[in-house]
Amino acid sequence: MQNTAIEFESIIAECRELFSKKMQDYGAAWRVMRPSSITDQIYIKINRIRTLQMSSVKMVDEDERVEFIAIINYSIIGLIQLERGFIQSLEEDAENIMQQYDDYAHRAKELMMRKNHDYGEAWREMRISSITDLIYQKVLRTKQIEDNQGKTLVSEGLDANYFDMLNYAVFCLIKMN
Template sequence: MVKADTESQLLRQFDHIRDYCFQLFKGKNADYGPTWFLYRFQSLNDEIWRKAKRIRTLEEHEDQACIPEGRDVEYVGIINYCVMFLIKLDGVAGLPSGDDIAENLEKLDEVDEAVLFSAYQTQMARVRDLLIKKNTDYGDAWKSMSLTSMTDQVIIRVYRIRKILRNKGRCTVSEGIMAQLYDIINYCVFALIKMEADLVFRG
């Protein structure tokens, strides 16, 4: 019974974070349009790296920053960049490729928001399903991890993706890019929960 209650709480927290990230994704889409389609895979990975590196820098300098955004903002940004990466990897029917848009920027204005937002929710549903399975197998191990360890796990996976991209997506015995992105999202979710991030839970 306790295990079921703990899992239910984790899923409620995940759903809260997902909903916050999705609303931010929708808001930025309204402001800028889906310009992120122009990113190539390495560029998306670099954006994730940039945010993870800033989190690590903030951790090492006791959150002293020159700009107001804290680690929570960066974790949320990483989640959304990972979802963008996953959508591009999936090649969703009805959504253009980056090459298509680079040839004709007007295609950005033709992106169907319903298809795009559905693709976002599909990816987060997959992440949620994986969260349940891994948490069952590992038994809430994340609760005893430090935030700095979670940041390092994100950075390690960013490097793995960089290596896989250099190998043109080929892996000999390891999981591919999607698995790395799913793990990154879940570590960011765990970090936001451990931080009790005001941005997400009380914002």
């Protein structure tokens, strides 16, 4: 499992670099988005991945890898938005946001390591398409929880689903490497 931790950190470093560059280009424009809009962005990305996996024709020159990276970054954005709420202004401290990014990435890694231990790295034997379907299922669950104003009877909350989508996308990227 030590290898998994290193692979996780490598994937997150790549995602963080892109996130940081986009912060420089756009600032924190995403801070105006409600969590449900973030979930819909993840839905768009995972739906595109599923379409690419089931079709032999690709009309846009971006591969699945780019979309999995986006799912990781949008999942962290979703976690930040759940914690901080959305705002009307774009005035945000980039350093503070990057610290939050790092905090959520670290928490995701810790969760992944605990679950990975208990499940015996079963994801390594799974197909990328199956993990994709798990992300798709998680995003649909998240949308349902949001439609229920965040209330659940026995299920985990929105944050748990964002963490799972993030970690599943990392697994896909590890497998693609």
